[in-house]
Amino acid sequence: MDTAFSIPISISPQELVTHLGRPDVPLLLDVRRREKFDAAPTLLAGAQYCAPEAVAHFARTQAPREVVVYCVYGHNVSADAAATLRAAGWPVRVLAGGITGGEEGVDTHADIALWRSQTLPMVTKRADWGVTGEQPSRWITRERPKIDRIACPWVIRRFVDPRASFLYVPTPQVFSEAERLGAVAYDIPDAPVSHVGEECSFDALLQGFGLRDPALQHLATIVRGADTDRLDLAPQAAGLLAVSLGMSRTYADDHAMLEAMLPVYDALYAWCVDAVAGQDERHNWQPGMSR
Known part of the structure; x- marks a missing residue:
């Protein structure tokens, strides 16, 4: 079976946090829309930013490796990015709930409570560094x-x-x-x-x-x-x-x-x-x- 399609499509914050800080951590790809990314003072610890419209070029020009993508709420933006990466042969998962831990009025209360019960390590952006x-x-x-x-x-x-x-x-x-x-x-x-x-x-x-x-x-x-x-x-x-x-x-x-x-x-x-x-x-x- 093609390993790119054998990995589950989503990963919970609880599972992801067990991988962070390890040498074998998956690539963490922040695909928030530019205005959302620029307005945020932080990103997930160790993450790399790729604008949604640049994901196809990224997928073609980089060697495939295990990747976790995330957007604000874990909906269409990260799903589209994941589909593009998977089509290029990347083993990819989407962070369930995105960086916010779900969206009120869209995701279930139970899912939001679960996702937000796990604090993910964030880093402050430092343009000066x-x-x-x-x-x-x-x-x-x-x-x-x-x-x-x-x-x-x-x-x-x-x-x-x-x-x-x-x-x-x-x-x-x-x-x-x-x-x-x-x-x-x-x-x-x-x-x-x-x-x-x-x-x-x-x-x-x-x-x-x-x-x-x-x-x-x-x-x-x-x-x-x-x-x-x-x-x-x-x-x-x-x-x-x-x-x-x-x-x-x-x-x-x-x-x-x-x-x-x-x-x-x-x-x-x-x-x-x-x-x-x-x-x-x-x-x-x-x-x-x-x-």
Whole structure:
């Protein structure tokens, strides 16, 4: 059977939220009409915008992959976009209820209540940081990253802009290269994104994009502890510091270091999700205990 037509046509907010923040998350395609998109200050975390009239061109010029499309209410606009994508061979689902969670007077009260009972993570558009969902963003920082300069790309890739690119350059060149390349400087004094008081650049990104996920906040404490030598902030901070320093010794190339560390942060975030939910697994086996 053609896999493009074997995937259910809709996905509930409850199901979608379990995929967000993961490395294998489907492409999230925002197909709201231009006036609706421009008027909205936020978009779904990690989403890419494509105007409805541009979907056919998008479908033809991009390699098919699993995609979830959404509009305002989950009605005709997203249904039309899904049909166009499916005809081009894309495995596609529509977010049930759209980004609003259904439309009063059109959808049933039960459906609206169900869809709106699940809060989906949203990101604040930041045109000043090149993040509106329309074009890939570009970021630049000091070379030889270890903790904050890896954690920041991770959260941007997973929750803000999966298409973002990251540059590492010698410290004296950060601002000149940022201006030349149209990139946002981060984790360096006087950069748009940097340390503020005891908080790290990772904290600044969470605040700047309005990311309030409790698991991300928990991860921020661990990153802060490791990055500022405040290992008392979280027991996991010492482990993150050790792994980061070891990876820095292992990889001479900064981008290779970044790619190697992304799964570490994926795993740490997954642990934070369980920890916040009170479901973190304990490892308490002792020699002599029965298996």
